[in-house]
Amino acid sequence: MLSIEVNSLSKKFGKFLAVDNVSFNVNKGEVFGFLGANGAGKSTTIRMLCGILEPTSGDAKVGGFSVMNEPDKVKQKIGYMSQKFSLYNDLTVEENINFYGGVYGLFGEKLNERKKWVLKISDLKGKENLITASLPGGIKQRLALGTAVIHNPAIVFLDEPTSGVDPIARRQFWELINDISDRGTTVLVTTHYLEEAEFCNNIILINAGKLIAHGTPATLKKDYLKNKIIEIECDDPVSAMNILSKEPFVDDTSIFGNNIHLSVNEIYNSKTQISDSIKTNNKINIKRIDPIVPTLEDVFIHLLEKGK
Amino acid sequence: MQPIIKIEKLSKSFGDIKAVNKISFDVAKAQMFGLVGPDGAGKSTIIRILTGLLSYDNGSIKILDMDLKKNKKKIQDNIGYLSQKFSLYGDLTIDENIEFFAKIHGVSNYEGRRNELLKFTRLTEFRDRLADNLSGGMKQKLALVCSLIHKPKILYLDEPTTGVDPVSRRDFWKILANLLKDGVTIFMSTPYLDEAERCNKVALINKGKIISIDSPEKIKESTNKTALEIVCNDVKNAASIIKNNTELEIQLFGDRMDIISNNYKDDYIQIEKILSDNSIEIISHRNKTLSLENVFILKVKNENVEA
Known part of the structure; x- marks a missing residue:
């Protein structure tokens, strides 16, 4: 069952085409990753899908309603959490929950029941009277997500929700996202961290307003990255990187501690090309050259560089 | 080689809170050193102490062969500092x-x-643009330039890539790699373990103490565990079945799961049986080295159990 259907959606600001004929579908209850560089059109698309920005052309159905013709009905179906965690810092935990409950029309027994749930997922039971500003980042983040879904929306939009949160808090947050999607809420999430995109069931990548890739993490790695990724361990990796980056068989280079990662194109045929190239500087001793499994970051850098 | 930063038994308390608790470590010249830990672990406190912005209670710090307390000004002339907020003037x-x-x-x-x-x-072609009108990645590069104008020997970066997109981030890492080549020592803090993989040496800290310090490769080897990757149908359901039937730790991804394993072969046999009993077919599996993130989470959990 589809939760979001986007059909040829476009948005122009003056002459600038921010979103260019984008179409994709999101299944009910899935965790859907929406990726792209800054300025690629992510926020513009999300604002249209939330019914707060009118498309120039095309349409999208969100929770069964058209964003073009029924934006107010769309708003009742969704929750939204931004990277700034839209909580009121000078209110207590409970006041924030009551405020969002009120905004979404909850009261009485229903509000109490959902309040209990929000307190539980954010580990704040018994701490209702703490001032929100005093909470650690990870707790605040879960409270923000709890308030964004306090009305049990069909769909929740998370815009870079994990910016600046530590590894342990981030993992707890993703477990919570999985729980929410298990209960049938569709989660659409944007992130700059490609390792997080691995947690998504399906992903799209947009660049300069256009959709350039769509699939599961595994199919993206298989179908979109024609290049191989090679890891080289050697002395003086920075000098070796600078030599290799001039080779026609190398599209991109990157340093990982004492290792270099190369993205090599179809001109590449064997390790000797690499060792011959590095040997032009006889001070560099090569320890090993091995192909490795590409990351989603490798795939996306490749697609974005190609698109330039 | 003489270490460029030498810290011995460094401590700093804020009231009753021991933010930094008897920490000792060295940083070598032209090394990329990463300080990794959760919020509140003491990362920013350590960086602020090393830049001379914050005093410390006990221990000794030698930077560029000088005592930090006695030669603060001279050391500060030789360091650059890029804070999380990129302190630029927008107008x-x-x-x-x-x-x-x-x-x-x-x-x-x-x-x-x-x-x-x-x-x-x-950035040359944008030199006349107001800082307010720059993208996140360009702001980050400008802040870096500002912190390098006086040719520092050591560059401190406090969570430098928060909010920067992947393409700009990769560009940023390339610039840093070339600084290392010029002999600049880079000392950075980050909450992102995949970024820590780019360092020559990493210190994992938690609650003001170092829980592990070595190259990323050695830290990963130190656990004697591996990650067993399973790709199967209905991976969410499969993960909860394994969770209910074993003590194994599972990390769920969108289309697969990683199971932290002490013994790859035995664990796989057990999992294959549990899943086939529940009519779930395994599409593929492989044994991988743990990620630094997995190692970090294991070590922090162990610490908390012992404490």
């Missing part, structure tokens, strides 16, 4: 921001260095 242009930082550091003939740094970071 000044790129050129003017750099000029401002040059003057703060008492660099009088900065024009040549400025041109060189703008070229190095590929």
